[in-house]
Amino acid sequence: MLTPRTGGTRRSAKREAVLDAAQAVFLEMGYAAASMDSVAARAGVSKATVYAHFDSKDQLFAAVIRRRCDKSEAFVLADRTLDARAALTLIGRRLMDLLLSPEALAMYRVVVSESLRQPELAQAFYDSGPGAGKAQIAAIIAELIRRGELAAVDPRRASDQFVGMLRTDYFMRTLLGLTQPEGSRVDDVIDDAVETMLRAWGTASSPPR
Amino acid sequence: MLTPRTGGTRRSAKREAVLDAAQAVFLEMGYAAASMDSVAARAGVSKATVYAHFDSKDQLFAAVIRRRCDKSEAFVLADRTLDARAALTLIGRRLMDLLLSPEALAMYRVVVSESLRQPELAQAFYDSGPGAGKAQIAAIIAELIRRGELAAVDPRRASDQFVGMLRTDYFMRTLLGLTQPEGSRVDDVIDDAVETMLRAWGTASSPPR
């Protein structure tokens, strides 16, 4: 019979294959342009199997997005001895690597375009992506302030501004497919953002330049 | 007969109606989900007329985007006597009003999602939108530097960072439909960005705080 709907934890290998294929197809084609036939074909699975695991295209899409969101990584700095410049530079590096990855860019494109049609997905994406990142970076900045490495600012505000200075024109051009990520340019963006942060909020123990 | 293809300048009223309707439908539904039938219906026009003016869905979409791009507005400050704080605040206000307008948000969503499929449109959007804005703001910043209101920075870099600090978390949440633009929050974002800019790059004649 069909309809496995295996009791919660079970999840077959086919199911994962369908999710993998669906992720590839949705991120590549966009939600509306993606077809269930192409998902099945890409998964090397019959369409009946796809519908055995997922009730509808919407639900499959939601499952794909939620699975990605659950994999959100942590920025937590292992090394708490870093000074402000080193800490911010490291955060910047990690964030830029993440933001500029082809998969994250594709995810951003499709979630943004479907956000009004699927508000719960937009919320889930925000919470596990930008929202979580902001909170983590704010925590690190708060620690830097506590250690006297940065002047007293609202850490969440500083986090917003720092991330904003990373996600600039260069990010937009990459998002639009107008340029390929290039290491040296990325480093410049990071260094510039760190310098401005330190000029604005640095202390004697974390001088700019 | 059909196929007006009126010689360049002519452009009938029906053509404008089709473009208006197409803009509404594309920005509202996204490219793939929008149908030519709904465009015709919304324009109060027969489908044959739509195809008399535009060869295909792609071309109609392109015409819509290009028309919007051509309407890009200028940020040029009329008043050259403003100090750095006032000038940056005014720029911020205008930029935020533009970025957070429902139409600009919808445009951003659809262009971003179609950027890989329609690279020329992505380029046109960038050039007339973010690219033009960056150039204009950089010119104003250059003027402020010349007048000794700001320290010597690369004006384009400062422009990127300033815009980045405006397009933060708040913009993302609005883009995703998670919040409605609220005046006081917007003002806070602008004031915070201006303050950080002045702390980092202000001079004696443009003190922060």
Next chain:
DNA sequence: GAAAAACTAAACCATGCGGTTCAGTTTTTA
């Protein structure tokens, strides 16, 4: 006022879509 151009409504076409069904085969399980 008449020819030319723009437009209309509706039927039409082929295609592809999301989703279902079915008869039969493979895999899992105990």
Next chain:
DNA sequence: TAAAAACTGAACCGCATGGTTTAGTTTTTC
């Protein structure tokens, strides 16, 4: 090893799509 569950491939459904055509009506143009 046999029953139960998962899976296959292909046919199928109804419908909407992008795009065309036709036959006739309105508007523009000079």
